[in-house]
Amino acid sequence: MAAVNNAVRRGGVAPVDAARWAMWTCVIVNVVIVEALFLGAGPGKNGVLTVAKFFGVHAALLMLCQLLLVARLPWLDRRIGMDRLTVWHRWVGFSLVWTVLTHATLVVLGYATLDDASMGKTFLALSGVPASLLGILAAAVILVIAVVSTRSLRRRLRYEVWHGLHLLLYVALGLSFVHQLLETKTFTSSAFATAYWWALWLFAFGALLAGRVAVPLWRNAHHRFRVAAVVPESDHAVSVYVTGRHLGKLPARAGQFCIWRFPGHNHWWTANPFSLSATPDGEGLRLTAKAAGGTSAGLRNVPVGSRVFVEGPYGAFTSLHRTRPGAVLIAGGVGITPVRALLGEQGTGDIVVLYRVRSEADAVLLDEVRELVALRGGRLHLLTGRTGEGGAPPFGPDSLHRLVPDITERDVYVCGPPAMTTAVLSGLRDLKVPARQVHAERFGLA
Ligand SMILES: Cc1cc2nc3c(=O)[nH]c(=O)nc-3n(C[C@H](O)[C@H](O)[C@H](O)COP(=O)(O)OP(=O)(O)OC[C@H]3O[C@@H](n4cnc5c(N)ncnc54)[C@H](O)[C@@H]3O)c2cc1C
Known part of the structure; x- marks a missing residue:
C-alpha cells in the first residue's frame, strides 16, 4: 500500500x-x-x-x-x-x-x-x-x-x-x-x-x-490449481485453501476476487465469484464462503486434492486506489473476506475496522481480524445487532462520525450486503467524504 x-x-x-x-x-x-x-x-x-x-x-x-x-x-x-x-x-x-x-x-x-x-x-x-x-x-x-x-x-x-x-x-x-x-x-x-x-x-x-x-x-494450465484444505469456519461458513504451481507469478492483490469452478464437485458450467479471504502470498489462495445456496453450502464437501478452475483475479477493491495514509475498512457479515485480505498487506497505514454482524458468533474470521488489527496498531469496532431493532443505525452519519471522527481524512473501503453498503455510502455522502476516497465491493455483479 x-x-x-x-x-x-x-x-x-x-x-x-x-x-x-x-x-x-x-x-x-x-x-x-x-x-x-x-x-x-x-x-x-x-x-x-x-x-x-x-x-x-x-x-x-x-x-x-x-x-x-x-x-x-x-x-x-x-x-x-x-x-x-x-x-x-x-x-x-x-x-x-x-x-x-x-x-x-x-x-x-x-x-x-x-x-x-x-x-x-x-x-x-x-x-x-x-x-x-x-x-x-x-x-x-x-x-x-x-x-x-x-x-x-x-x-x-x-x-x-x-x-x-x-x-x-x-x-x-x-x-x-x-x-x-x-x-x-x-x-x-x-x-x-x-x-x-x-x-x-x-x-x-x-x-x-x-x-x-x-x-x-x-x-489454469500454468498454475494447475488444486484444493489443499477445506476448513469449516462456523456452521454456515467454510474456507477453501487452494494451492498450485508458480503462484508467485499470479497477479493477485488483496481485496480482489476470482470466479471459481470445482469440476469434480459441481457441473463444469457452475462458476461462482468469491473474494480472496487471505492476502495472496505466492504460496496459496484462500476463499471463505457463507452458505447461500447449492455451491456455497456444498463447498465443505469438496475433496482435498481435486482440481479447481480459477478465473481472475478481478476487481478494483484494492490498495491500488489508496489516496490517504489512513483507512477505514467497513465490513458486513461475509463481506469481511476482502477486508481480511487487505488487512494482511504490509504498510496499511493507520487502520480502523468496523465489522457489522448479528452476534459475535456470526463473525467469520474474527480471530484473524483481531490479530491483524492489533499487529497494525489499529482499532476494531465489532458492531453487533440487527439493524431496525432499536438504537441508532450503525452506519448513519452520526454513528460513523462518532466511531471514526477523522473519517473524511481517510480512505473508506466498504464491503457487505447491498442494503448495508448503500447505507454506508449514503452516510459517507452526508459526511462529505470525497468520492475518490470511497471504495465499495457489493458482492453482486449485475
Ligand atoms: C465480487 C463478488 C465477491 C464475492 N465474494 C464472496 C465471498 O468472499 N464470500 C461469500 O460467501 N460470498 C461471496 N460472494 C457472493 C457469492 O458469489 C454468492 O453467494 C454465491 O455465488 C452463491 O452461489 P450459490 O450456488 O451458493 O447460491 P445460489 O442460490 O445459486 O445463488 C445465491 C445468489 O448468488 C448469486 N450468484 C450465484 N452464482 C453467481 C455468479 N456466478 N455470479 C454472480 N452471482 C451469482 C445468485 O444470483 C443469487 O443471488 C461474492 C459475490 C461477488 C459478486
Whole structure:
C-alpha cells in the first residue's frame, strides 16, 4: 500500500481516472470516425431510411462497446472494477436495445413509405431478404436478452439459466456483423472504411477471446490449481485453501476476487465469484464462503486434492486506489473476506475496522481480524445487532462520525450486503467524504 500512496503523492494520475480517460478517448475517437464514414457514405433512399441508417451504424458501435466492457481486460478491470464495468454494460445494453428497435422500426417505415405499402406487408417482404432477415434475427435475440435481464425476470431465473441465455448475444453479434456488411455502405464505401471496420471488430473479439478464454485457460494450465484444505469456519461458513504451481507469478492483490469452478464437485458450467479471504502470498489462495445456496453450502464437501478452475483475479477493491495514509475498512457479515485480505498487506497505514454482524458468533474470521488489527496498531469496532431493532443505525452519519471522527481524512473501503453498503455510502455522502476516497465491493455483479 505504501508504494501506491507514494505514486499518488508524486502527483500521478489516479488509476481510475487514467482508465476513464483511456475509455472516453477511445469512444470519442471511434464515434468521430464513424460519423465521418456515415456522412461520407451518402444518404439513404429517403429521409427516414437515412435516419434508420444512422441508428443502425450507432447500434453497431454500441455492440463493440458491449464486447469490450465484458472482455475482462486486466488493465481496465483493476482500475475500474468488474462491478462498475458490469453496470455500464447493463446501461449500454439497454441503450443498444432501444437503438436497434428504433433502427428496425425506421427501416420498415422507410421502405413502407418508399413502396407506398403497409408496415406489416413491408416487414414480411423484408424478412424474405437474407441480409435483412439476419438483422431481424439479431434484433430478436437482443430483445429476448433484454427482457430476461429486466430486474423482475432476472430475479426469478437461476443465475446459470440467465447467463446461458445471455451468451446468445454472441450469436446476435455474428448475425448483425454479416447484416452490416451486406446492408450498409458506411463500412464498405472505401478501402479505409472496410479496413477500419474489420480492425475494430477483430480488436473487440480479440480482446474478448483473450480476456475470457485465452488468459484463463493459460493460467489454469500454468498454475494447475488444486484444493489443499477445506476448513469449516462456523456452521454456515467454510474456507477453501487452494494451492498450485508458480503462484508467485499470479497477479493477485488483496481485496480482489476470482470466479471459481470445482469440476469434480459441481457441473463444469457452475462458476461462482468469491473474494480472496487471505492476502495472496505466492504460496496459496484462500476463499471463505457463507452458505447461500447449492455451491456455497456444498463447498465443505469438496475433496482435498481435486482440481479447481480459477478465473481472475478481478476487481478494483484494492490498495491500488489508496489516496490517504489512513483507512477505514467497513465490513458486513461475509463481506469481511476482502477486508481480511487487505488487512494482511504490509504498510496499511493507520487502520480502523468496523465489522457489522448479528452476534459475535456470526463473525467469520474474527480471530484473524483481531490479530491483524492489533499487529497494525489499529482499532476494531465489532458492531453487533440487527439493524431496525432499536438504537441508532450503525452506519448513519452520526454513528460513523462518532466511531471514526477523522473519517473524511481517510480512505473508506466498504464491503457487505447491498442494503448495508448503500447505507454506508449514503452516510459517507452526508459526511462529505470525497468520492475518490470511497471504495465499495457489493458482492453482486449485475
Ligand atoms: C465480487 C463478488 C465477491 C464475492 N465474494 C464472496 C465471498 O468472499 N464470500 C461469500 O460467501 N460470498 C461471496 N460472494 C457472493 C457469492 O458469489 C454468492 O453467494 C454465491 O455465488 C452463491 O452461489 P450459490 O450456488 O451458493 O447460491 P445460489 O442460490 O445459486 O445463488 C445465491 C445468489 O448468488 C448469486 N450468484 C450465484 N452464482 C453467481 C455468479 N456466478 N455470479 C454472480 N452471482 C451469482 C445468485 O444470483 C443469487 O443471488 C461474492 C459475490 C461477488 C459478486
